[in-house]
Amino acid sequence: MSLIYLSILQGADLLVMKKESGMSRSKASRSRIKQDRLSSISIIVVCTIFTSFGQLFLKLGANKLQFSLQGIFLNLPLAAGIIFYAVGAVLLIYSLKKADLSVIYPFVSLSFIWVSILSYFFLHESLSIIQFAGMLCIIFGVSLIGGGR
Amino acid sequence: MLPLFALVLFVLGTIIGAYGSVYLKLGAKEFNFNLIKQLRNKNVILGLFLVGFSTIIYVLLLKAERLSILYPLTSLGYVWVALFSVKLLKEKMSLPKWLGVAFIIAGIFLISFF
Numbered sequence: 001m002s003l004i005y006l007s008i009l010q011g012a013d014l015l016v017m018k019k020e021s022g023m024s025r026s027k028a029s030r031s032r033i034k035q036d037r038l039s040s041i042s043i044i045v046v047c048t049i050f051t052s053f054g055q056l057f058l059k060l061g062a063n064k065l066q067f068s069l070q071g072i073f074l075n076l077p078l079a080a081g082i083i084f085y086a087v088g089a090v091l092l093i094y095s096l097k098k099a100d101l102s103v104i105y106p107f108v109s110l111s112f113i114w115v116s117i118l119s120y121f122f123l124h125e126s127l128s129i130i131q132f133a134g135m136l137c138i139i140f141g142v143s144l145i146g147g148g149r
Numbered sequence: 150m151l152p153l154f155a156l157v158l159f160v161l162g163t164i165i166g167a168y169g170s171v172y173l174k175l176g177a178k179e180f181n182f183n184l185i186k187q188l189r190n191k192n193v194i195l196g197l198f199l200v201g202f203s204t205i206i207y208v209l210l211l212k213a214e215r216l217s218i219l220y221p222l223t224s225l226g227y228v229w230v231a232l233f234s235v236k237l238l239k240e241k242m243s244l245p246k247w248l249g250v251a252f253i254i255a256g257i258f259l260i261s262f263f
Contacts, residue, residue, distance in 0.1 A: 055220055062211035078208070112221050119217040127217055134259025135221045137252050144249025145227055 040099035044107045047091035052114035054084030056122055105146025109139040155210055156261065159222065162206035167229030169199030171237055221260055224253050 061078025065071065072078070095104055112135055119125040127135065176192030187193055203226075211219060228250050234240040 055216060058208060059211050059216040062208050065208070065212055112224075115220045116217045119215065119220075123216060125215045125217045128263060130263040131218070131260045134256040134263070137256030137259060138221050138224050139256075141249040141252030141254075141256060142224055142227060144245050144252060145231065146249075 036098040037103055040095040040104060041107060043091055043095040044104050045110065047088045047095060048108060048111040048114055050084050050091060051088035051111045052118055054081045054088055055115050056118045057081030057084060059123065102147045106143035109142040112139050155213060158206060159210055162203045163226040164229050165199050166203030166226050167233055169196045169203060170230050171233050172196030172199060174238060218260060222257055225257055228253055
């Protein structure tokens, strides 16, 4: 699923770069950039919450998945998962309009934390300490890939 | 630990999704919001198909495995995308990015084998 994100990011990265090259970097615009960055980060945090609930619903939908036409199209949690996911994707693109990919991307991996919290409370799953360390490892790695130069 | 069959299916799914991303990137050059014309953008269509296919595999695996395990593992896709971008798209990867790849692989190892 996160691959859809990545492909959106690749597209959006191009858009952002195009915009930036035309932008003059005066002092006045610099403070505006800072403000835009802050609002973009708050949007991205909301986005990760949507994606994580999307994942939760996908899991609930997968649990009662049946291999028939009605079983797939009348599966409400599955549909809800896809809708939440789509909202998350739109929010991601929106936040990328005003801030750099390298600023936004480390925040995307917040969704790993939300998902583990949600699956603890709603699905009664738990991670071992080593698995939790693995998750932190992945969060750091994803931030490096997306945030690095 | 995941059963071997599920692990293989999962790895295949992420590779398919990463190929989808590469095709979406190729198609993004000619992308605009004239969506009817985009139906003839073969790269975008193929990319969406591949990403969709990998999502179906993901949902099928969700039926069998815990969400808190499977979701972090999807970041394996980033590793494939990094490799494919260098190989197929001739993009450049910096040292911190390779370090990121290494951290992701280490994390996946920790989550799936312990």
